[in-house]
Amino acid sequence: MENRQSNIRKIPFLFLLMLFSSLPLWAQQGIPVEGVILDATGETVIGASVVVKGNNSIGTQI
Numbered sequence: 541m542e543n544r545q546s547n548i549r550k551i552p553f554l555f556l557l558m559l560f561s562s563l564p565l566w567a568q569q570g571i572p573v574e575g576v577i578l579d580a581t582g583e584t585v586i587g588a589s590v591v592v593k594g595n596n597s598i599g600t601q602i
Contacts, residue, residue, distance in 0.1 A: 577602065 577585045591599030
């Protein structure tokens with residue numbers, strides 16, 4: 541009987557663990573951005589870095 545009660549007590553913790561483990565998946569849904577980076581002469585720039593304005597930790601390198 542004690543083992544059954546112990547298992548029942550674990551259920552809320554397992555539910556919270558599953559809930560919090562799925563949060564990063566929801567955070568990944570963003571707005572897709574496409575484009576071409578050109579210099580002043582109209583040539584494509586190789587190796588350019590693109591970051592979100594005001595947040596330098598979000599970006600990519602082309």
